[in-house]
Amino acid sequence: MIRPSIRCVLLMAAGAPLALLVGVFAPQFWFAGLAWVPMILAFAAIDAALAPRAPALRTSCPGSIEIGAPLIVEITVADRPIDGLELAVATGPKLAPRAEGRIRLGKRENHAAIAFLPVRRGTDKVEALWSRWTGPFGMIWRQRVEKLDRTVVITPDIRPVRNSAHLLLRDAQMGEMARVDRGEGSEFEALAEWKSGMERRTIDWNHSARHLKLLARENRIERNNQVVFAIDTGRVMCEPIDGLPRVDRAITAALLGAYAALKLGDRVALFGFDSQPRVASGAVSGTRAFPLMQRLAGQLDYSSVETNYTLALATLAGDLTRRSLVVIFTEFTDPTGAELMIRAATNLLRGHLVLFVILADDELEDLAGAEPAAIDDVSRAVIAASMLRERRIVAARLRHAGIHVLEAKHDQVGAALVRQYLDFKRRNLL
CATH class of the missing domain: 3.40.50.410 (von Willebrand factor, type A domain)
Known part of the structure; x- marks a missing residue:
């Protein structure tokens, strides 16, 4: 798919005031204004012919993600990188882009990662990959849409x-190995000699009097x-x-x-x-x-x-x-x-x-x-x-x-x- 760029549209629009100026100050060359639009269209056609061919793209993303965690869609250019290649990913309503939602690659870059944030639990899809690039004059955009249709399950956050x-x-x-929290809980574990740092309420006074030394009850958590x-x-x-x-x-x-x-x-x-x-x-x-x-x-x-x-x-x-x-x-x-x-x-x-x-x-x-x-x-x-x-x-x-x-x-x-x-x-x- 080929579309005109902003530069091409502005150049075409600039032909109208130029033709008006020529008609006012040099009316004998009024026909020059008629040649402006065909000239711009010719440049756009040349730009489209010289534009690079469509790149081969590989896309990967996880099949499940926890809500609140970012979903990273990784895109790799398998062949020669294209300077100014723009990439965007279309998703369902439960995946919101964390930034602008599209990324622009440099001349030597062949890898991109676009992050999305899940906003609802359930099932959503990564629907399509959009890519576009310009010709050498920047007059047109060549655009391609690749259907992905990949399902992403959004689960609770653990x-x-x-x-x-x-x-x-x-x-x-x-x-599985029981560890005793001394002085805590309600289930009796054993008697041990009371030491400094243990709570006084754990002292078993009856057994302490019988053994003539302070003994404390060790309990474990129920x-x-x-x-x-x-x-x-x-x-x-x-x-x-x-x-x-x-x-x-x-x-x-x-x-x-x-x-x-x-x-x-x-x-x-x-x-x-x-x-x-x-x-x-x-x-x-x-x-x-x-x-x-x-x-x-x-x-x-x-x-x-x-x-x-x-x-x-x-x-x-x-x-x-x-x-x-x-x-x-x-x-x-x-x-x-x-x-x-x-x-x-x-x-x-x-x-x-x-x-x-x-x-x-x-x-x-x-x-x-x-x-x-x-x-x-x-x-x-x-x-x-x-x-x-x-x-x-x-x-x-x-x-x-x-x-x-x-x-x-x-x-x-x-x-x-x-x-x-x-x-x-x-x-x-x-």
């Missing part, structure tokens, strides 16, 4: 599991507890935070928490809900069950309906047959919905340990703290401050009811959740 799980669990009980990760996929949770929906941020944190729980010998279940329960898995144990949790988390779809906390939490409470740690990822914006959420969570609290995880809203914080420069800035700051105040009131009411609340930034919530979970185990709250 990079924190691979990168930081071992650091977060370094001081905890890991693997295993086989049940942890349920309940993820709200309603309308509010589908709003973006730093480029990705809140629900995807919650899924990443939940998977990190699930891996930590499985690694420490506890049982893990996943529950997804919006206007009604959507995903409800049974409790699984062992790190081999983590891929199952990942697949189930990938099935949590985006929703545009309001969340029904009463139905969802009542269903969850009816499904649980033993005391569990219920970790609820949600977001609240209106007082009415927050009131229904508090009532449903209070009913769930009767037989279970409940932890609410909410993401800190940096955008509201910035709007509330920004220095106003106009009347509209004042209005935005007042509304943002009001919304933040309502969030704090709801969080305070949850804590007052005996429900634990964890609020953290989206890039720190996973690590904060694991630390909170380990603290629950050490304090024997599960």
